[in-house]
Amino acid sequence: MNIVKIYLRGANFSIRSWQLVTLLYLVHTLLSLVLVLPFYSAMKDTIGPSMALENFHKSFQFTAWTEFTRDFSQKMQVFAGIIGYALLFSLFVQVFLKGGILAMIREDYARFTIKRFAEACGIWFMRFLQVSLMVLLLHLVLAFLIWLPASLILQHQFTLTLTGQSLIRTALIALTLHFVLGSLVFLFGEYTRYILFVSGTKGVFRAFRKAVVLVLKKIYLVYPLFLLLLVNGILLSLAWFFLQKVTGFGTGFTLLFLVLMQQAVFWLRNMLRLWLTASQFYLYSKFPTPLIT
Amino acid sequence: MKNILLLLFFLTVTQAIYGQAALSPRIASYDIRVELDTEKHVLTGTALLNWTNPSADTVGELRFHLYMNAFKNSRSTFMKESGSRFRGTKAKEDPEAWGWIDITRLSLPGGADLTSSIRYIQPDDGNPFDQTVISVPLTEPVFPGKKLRAEIDFTTKLPKILARTGYSGDFYLVAQWFPKLGVYEPAGMRGNEKGRWNCHQFHANSEFYADFGVYRVSITLPPEYRVGATGVRIDSVMNADSNQVLTYLAEDVVDFAWTASPRFEVFNDRWNQVSVHLMIQPENAGQAGRYLHAVKSAMDYFAEALEPYPYPSITVVDPPLHGIQAGGMEYPMFITAGTVAGMPERVRIPESLTIHEFGHNYFMGILATHEGEEAWMDEGMNSYFESKIMDHVYGEQRSVYDFPRFHAGSAENQRLGYTGMSNPRIAPPARFSWEFPHGGYSPLSYNKAATLLFTLENLVGRPTMQEIMKTYYRLWKFKHPCGQDFIHVVNEVVRKNHGTRFGENMNWFFDQVLFGSGICDYKMASVHVNRIRPPAGIEEVGENKVTYRNIEYSEELYENRVIIHRLGDVVMPLEVKIDFDDGSSVTEYWDGKEETWEYRHEGTRRVVRAVLDPENKILLDLNRQNNSYTLQPRQGTIRNWAVNFLFILQHLFHIMAIFLA
Ligand SMILES: [Zn+2]
Numbered sequence: 001m002n003i004v005k006i007y008l009r010g011a012n013f014s015i016r017s018w019q020l021v022t023l024l025y026l027v028h029t030l031l032s033l034v035l036v037l038p039f040y041s042a043m044k045d046t047i048g049p050s051m052a053l054e055n056f057h058k059s060f061q062f063t064a065w066t067e068f069t070r071d072f073s074q075k076m077q078v079f080a081g082i083i084g085y086a087l088l089f090s091l092f093v094q095v096f097l098k099g100g101i102l103a104m105i106r107e108d109y110a111r112f113t114i115k116r117f118a119e120a121c122g123i124w125f126m127r128f129l130q131v132s133l134m135v136l137l138l139h140l141v142l143a144f145l146i147w148l149p150a151s152l153i154l155q156h157q158f159t160l161t162l163t164g165q166s167l168i169r170t171a172l173i174a175l176t177l178h179f180v181l182g183s184l185v186f187l188f189g190e191y192t193r194y195i196l197f198v199s200g201t202k203g204v205f206r207a208f209r210k211a212v213v214l215v216l217k218k219i220y221l222v223y224p225l226f227l228l229l230l231v232n233g234i235l236l237s238l239a240w241f242f243l244q245k246v247t248g249f250g251t252g253f254t255l256l257f258l259v260l261m262q263q264a265v266f267w268l269r270n271m272l273r274l275w276l277t278a279s280q281f282y283l284y285s286k287f288p289t290p291l292i293t
Numbered sequence: 294m295k296n297i298l299l300l301l302f303f304l305t306v307t308q309a310i311y312g313q314a315a316l317s318p319r320i321a322s323y324d325i326r327v328e329l330d331t332e333k334h335v336l337t338g339t340a341l342l343n344w345t346n347p348s349a350d351t352v353g354e355l356r357f358h359l360y361m362n363a364f365k366n367s368r369s370t371f372m373k374e375s376g377s378r379f380r381g382t383k384a385k386e387d388p389e390a391w392g393w394i395d396i397t398r399l400s401l402p403g404g405a406d407l408t409s410s411i412r413y414i415q416p417d418d419g420n421p422f423d424q425t426v427i428s429v430p431l432t433e434p435v436f437p438g439k440k441l442r443a444e445i446d447f448t449t450k451l452p453k454i455l456a457r458t459g460y461s462g463d464f465y466l467v468a469q470w471f472p473k474l475g476v477y478e479p480a481g482m483r484g485n486e487k488g489r490w491n492c493h494q495f496h497a498n499s500e501f502y503a504d505f506g507v508y509r510v511s512i513t514l515p516p517e518y519r520v521g522a523t524g525v526r527i528d529s530v531m532n533a534d535s536n537q538v539l540t541y542l543a544e545d546v547v548d549f550a551w552t553a554s555p556r557f558e559v560f561n562d563r564w565n566q567v568s569v570h571l572m573i574q575p576e577n578a579g580q581a582g583r584y585l586h587a588v589k590s591a592m593d594y595f596a597e598a599l600e601p602y603p604y605p606s607i608t609v610v611d612p613p614l615h616g617i618q619a620g621g622m623e624y625p626m627f628i629t630a631g632t633v634a635g636m637p638e639r640v641r642i643p644e645s646l647t648i649h650e651f652g653h654n655y656f657m658g659i660l661a662t663h664e665g666e667e668a669w670m671d672e673g674m675n676s677y678f679e680s681k682i683m684d685h686v687y688g689e690q691r692s693v694y695d696f697p698r699f700h701a702g703s704a705e706n707q708r709l710g711y712t713g714m715s716n717p718r719i720a721p722p723a724r725f726s727w728e729f730p731h732g733g734y735s736p737l738s739y740n741k742a743a744t745l746l747f748t749l750e751n752l753v754g755r756p757t758m759q760e761i762m763k764t765y766y767r768l769w770k771f772k773h774p775c776g777q778d779f780i781h782v783v784n785e786v787v788r789k790n791h792g793t794r795f796g797e798n799m800n801w802f803f804d805q806v807l808f809g810s811g812i813c814d815y816k817m818a819s820v821h822v823n824r825i826r827p828p829a830g831i832e833e834v835g836e837n838k839v840t841y842r843n844i845e846y847s848e849e850l851y852e853n854r855v856i857i858h859r860l861g862d863v864v865m866p867l868e869v870k871i872d873f874d875d876g877s878s879v880t881e882y883w884d885g886k887e888e889t890w891e892y893r894h895e896g897t898r899r900v901v902r903a904v905l906d907p908e909n910k911i912l913l914d915l916n917r918q919n920n921s922y923t924l925q926p927r928q929g930t931i932r933n934w935a936v937n938f939l940f941i942l943q944h945l946f947h948i949m950a951i952f953l954a
Contacts, residue, residue: 028943189953
């Protein structure tokens, strides 16, 4: 099976898996709605019977916006706290779903039922949680290792720079480094899960070591998949900006159109992610000879 | 011999070029020769002071500012008032970082050496460690109208820039660097009952007040340095040590500052007869056009609004980022702005800084009000003009930030700076700059003062306000007006144009918002619409008792009530616009005095919405969101925001899942 076929097969799987995509879409959306609904009613409460925000569809108004956000900011502080917990909670949910997703991919979606899906989720949850925590820790360490020296350099440069050009350069270098190494951490985590899932390796650490070797050895094969994930995000954002330009600041029917478009975009994003996950998984498990033996 | 010839030539040329009639009373003039040691960051110089006693008093004492001593140690009043602002700097460990000024000799032409009688005084706060003002008792007093000549040798160690002045690397911003005479205010000037020295210490928030004079300054420094300064360069020679000696002449100014750096790129331009110099960091050269456009736009505007810029030159300095604390400063004919690499064209910070600092030439420089005692007349009026110019040149509501979906204007920014204060009642804007409670100086002296002038303009109308400013400037340029002088002009012009429409005078306005600390907030409290039911019960009709039940209205009738509350203590006259369901509307006028006001209307029409101050004239109103009330709310905007928030959250969760799960 060559690499193009792997992508095609991944695409084929994701298209057939509309139920799974919808499930993932719904989980994200429900989590978000839990935050958005009180947010909306707090906004409604803040504005009350005032007409201050009525002309926003014509043009942005800094004064009205500032006065509104000032009133609203206290309520927002509560939200900021809740968002943190919601992110944590959603992390658990996402980790939980991963086992099910991989099971569906492995079984090529042959027998999708919520029950089978949930079972697989349960089986892999604890091990995948360990992987996620490890990845999180690595991301934190990485950020520390890059930004501690970077901030020292920036501080020093600030005492010499004429215009800040050198600071911008340093920050860009640090960001690029962070991006490249961060994407490797992401790939390590992803392949650790595949190794655990496919090869039956018991220990998370051993699987992680194997994943590191695999990713570094076959970087030319695994990295393009990661880049595709990025390209997806960028393309969807571009499409999104274009749509917003067309609809403008939607209210009424244009807002309805906007919502439908937004949700379609997000649904599509879930599907594209499934495509790449499936492709990555096939690359690992079904490549002419499996990537690692 | 050569020197004498040179001097003669010099005098003839300057007389020919600059010998026009004096614009100002030249009370304190200086002839300074100074040398900059770029290794030690030390200035050594001699100043010849020519002072005329402007009063009817016999003056037996001189007072000088030695402002560089504010940077001498952490016990100076400036450092104490600045509080934690400079705590992060390395000044404490590095002796090179501090700055000071010593007078090594002060003598009069008769030979009297007054050096030993110099003593430090602290007229503002009695802080014994503050050495920013000296008193020099004279052996012979100066009689009314008589002149005094003094010769002063001084040494100034420049500090590492932490505010306004000093050095950073090879960049120098040399301000408040020489012994500067205070102002002897005669009786009657600025409300004084009798003559007195007005010579305040160097404070965290303010520094400018001085007499007009002619400054002739010769600066000696290494040849690779590029120099910009107050005034016009009238001579440039090399001395025997291969250093350059640059001579500047500035007439009718209140101060002299200069900058030097070997790195500056210099752009020269013109505005009418005025030469415009921009001294910019080479890496910022791409932004030169932005600076030059801003300063020339400001000159255009002031020429129309007040009078054309009266000096022959203006120098704009773009300081390096490592010395950015010297940015955003104003000196006569010489200002510093500031930017960074990659500053987006749509963020007009360099422009607004340039326009603001240039404007000070009119307020601190030409009107020469007292920045320390009445900052609102300098920073406030100047901020008002800054916003008018920004919004005029770059567009209302988009002059500062100008992105398609996020933009803000300068005037609204001023207002929000004031209304966003955690306690807007903390002080009135009219107060000595060092007496503002912590954090109150800037939002009250700049933002509230500018906003109250905008409110005044909206009340009396733009033509009247333009006449006020023009008249004030014409009457008071080069004369150090005080607040009452301005208010007097306001009262005269408003009465001439509007009679008693706003009362006997406008004092009620200034008493509340300038000398008072009260807040203004009107709230559209509620709108009620009730159907009027036909009356019930019994009524006499002739001999008969009839029940009301039998009476029917031919149409539905409604009782409409619109209720406004005054939440603040400040009273302003208001318009109230009320819209009805049949598309008609009425505008009512309310003097705003009572705590509450009610509009009633009975008829077939129903009120749908009501707005107080519909034209947004009362910009001092702290909260405009509560100025309107609708019975048909449109939730489009917040629905849009909620929908977008949902979309953002979905992606946030999704991205987190990609990286962690
Ligand atoms: Zn200013």
